[in-house]
Amino acid sequence: MEFHSEGPSKPSGAGSIVSRLLSAEKGSSKVLLWALFVGCLTGFAGALFQIALAQLATLKNMLMNYLEATPGLPLIGSIALSGIMVYLAFLLVRNIAPETGGSGVQEIEGALDEVRPLRWKRVIPVKFFGGLLSLGSGMVLGREGPTIQIGGNIGKMISDIFRVHKDDTHALVAAGAGAGLSAAFNAPLAGILFVFEEMRPEFKYNFLSVQAVIIASASADIMLRIMVGQSLAIPMHMLSAPPLPSLFLFLIFGCVFGLFGFIFNRLLVRTLNFFSALTGWPFTLTGLIVGGLIGALVWLFPDTVGGGYAVIPKALGGSIPVMIMLLVFVARFGTTMISYGSGAIGGIFAPMLALGTLFGMWFGHFAHFLLPDLVVQPEVFAVAGMAALFCATVRAPLTGIALTIEMTGNYLMILPLILTCITSTIVAQGLGGQPIYTVLLKRTLDLAKKIGK
CATH class of the missing domain: 1.10.3080.10 (Clc chloride channel)
Structure with missing residues (x-):
């Protein structure tokens, strides 16, 4: 009796399951590593944003102190300086990336729902420098809008660079948004919950995407603490529990x-x-x-x-x-x-x-x-x-x-x-x-x- 070889047999049964699990585990590890990159980059951007805002405020104060020698000049200088700063920020928004106007959170939610684009090459620089101009001028706005939109776009950037699968891109964009809130307020848990709660209609829940959000938010906060320090966003004395x-x-x-x-x-x-x-x-x-x-x-x-x-x-x-x-x-x-x-x-x-x-x-x-x-x-x-x-x-x-x-x-x-x-x-x-x-x-x-x- 002759036996004809038809090549190596494909794994079946338990062997096939193990093979699929190992393959999935390998893919999951890559996504989580990318989430770590997204978190670190977002934390770096958020810390740099805070440092730049502080330096900008110092420069403005120095200028105002210099102008104080002439009565009336500080008021004129403040009006002119803030007006020019906001004008330049509006110029960036209008001519380069209109989607950067406002907080940008709705843009990330729209991207997760696949109804809005993420043009990270335009959005990241405009949101960063335009945000510095807007917030530095004294506008009544918060830094969390820029960091959340920058974080989501960093997630898209990493996905494009490494040619990540569509579902994994979704997870990285959401992870970047959570990391952005974490980096804005030194609040990693809030960053995680923000994605799970506020973005729940758009967020695709699975174990991998949840892990990605947690890793990105935590790593962003670590990067922020390394660069800016571990102080509370709003330092105050500890309160007793109310009666x-x-x-x-x-x-x-x-x-x-x-x-x-x-x-x-x-x-x-x-x-x-x-x-x-x-x-x-x-x-x-x-x-x-x-x-x-x-x-x-x-x-x-x-x-x-x-x-x-x-x-x-x-x-x-x-x-x-x-x-x-x-x-x-x-x-x-x-x-x-x-x-x-x-x-x-x-x-x-x-x-x-x-x-x-x-x-x-x-x-x-x-x-x-x-x-x-x-x-x-x-x-x-x-x-x-x-x-x-x-x-x-x-x-x-x-x-x-x-x-x-x-x-x-x-x-x-x-x-x-x-x-x-x-x-x-x-x-x-x-x-x-x-x-x-x-x-x-x-x-x-x-x-x-x-x-x-």
């Missing part, structure tokens, strides 16, 4: 912020539509005028402008009188609307944190006056306010809770934060409001259809 009988006040507080978040979203979109309707003059002229206005406020009323990293410690430390705190809150609400509504590069997280802190401190002092035995530390409502407005507008309570705790280090505030955040979220939803980034993405897609892009 249990006082918890009902946080439910009331959450209801107030639920209403405020609903109003905030409505007015923000209306402001965007108002500026979009200004077709009678060039887009860049809007930047010049808005920048000039912000520049005037930078010199005359500095607490009403800026991302919020300066005014938050002042409010927490008692440097702003309680009677004036509401006025600063109202003024910053207006400057937030103008800054973001104009289409400038920058996020809205940091401005919302500042608004929540200001109103929360005022509410805390008012509650302390009425119920001194229940409200021993008014600051507890400032911390709760940071998370409450975020949750009411973004509709991501887990992210808001984690972000606030990581930024302030006040872990004993977990129960009041849960009560405040879930209440503000439910009230905002009950009023018929939509999550802000869902609204912004829909608006972006509608505008793209109108102009045929």
Whole structure:
């Protein structure tokens, strides 16, 4: 009897399963390694962005100190400098990458849903340098918008360079976005939860993509800590856990912020539509005028402008009188609307944190006056306010809770934060409001259809 060889037999049964598992494991290892690259690069970019902003602020202060020798000149210089900076940022947006205007979070969500492109060669440099100009001018915007969009585009960049599979590209873009939030606020857990919660309609959940997001967010935070340091994003003293009988006040507080978040979203979109309707003059002229206005406020009323990293410690430390705190809150609400509504590069997280802190401190002092035995530390409502407005507008309570705790280090505030955040979220939803980034993405897609892009 003759036996004819037909080549090596293919593995079957258990051997075939092992072979597939080993192949999948090899592919998974590559994706996780790429996620590590994405996280490190995003953390590096985020740290560099913070360092550059600090240096820019130092240079501006030196210039203002020099101009102070001549009466009236600092005000003129501040108006001119901020106006020119925002004008240049608008120029970059209009001529190179229009999708970089605003926070950019909705662009990442649109890319994950495959309805928006990721032109990383244009977006990364424009978002970085345009963001420096916008935020450095004193606009009421946050650095998390630039870092999230830069992070998502870094994920796309790595995917293109290494020719990554489409599904893995999706995971790396999401991982980059989470890393961007982590790098903005030194908050890796919030970065992870932001992707899982805020981007849940677009994010493709599987074990590999979840691992990629975790690795990228953690590595971005490590890189940030190496370059910038390990201090909290919002340094403050540690608060005691509020008395249990006082918890009902946080439910009331959450209801107030639920209403405020609903109003905030409505007015923000209306402001965007108002500026979009200004077709009678060039887009860049809007930047010049808005920048000039912000520049005037930078010199005359500095607490009403800026991302919020300066005014938050002042409010927490008692440097702003309680009677004036509401006025600063109202003024910053207006400057937030103008800054973001104009289409400038920058996020809205940091401005919302500042608004929540200001109103929360005022509410805390008012509650302390009425119920001194229940409200021993008014600051507890400032911390709760940071998370409450975020949750009411973004509709991501887990992210808001984690972000606030990581930024302030006040872990004993977990129960009041849960009560405040879930209440503000439910009230905002009950009023018929939509999550802000869902609204912004829909608006972006509608505008793209109108102009045929």
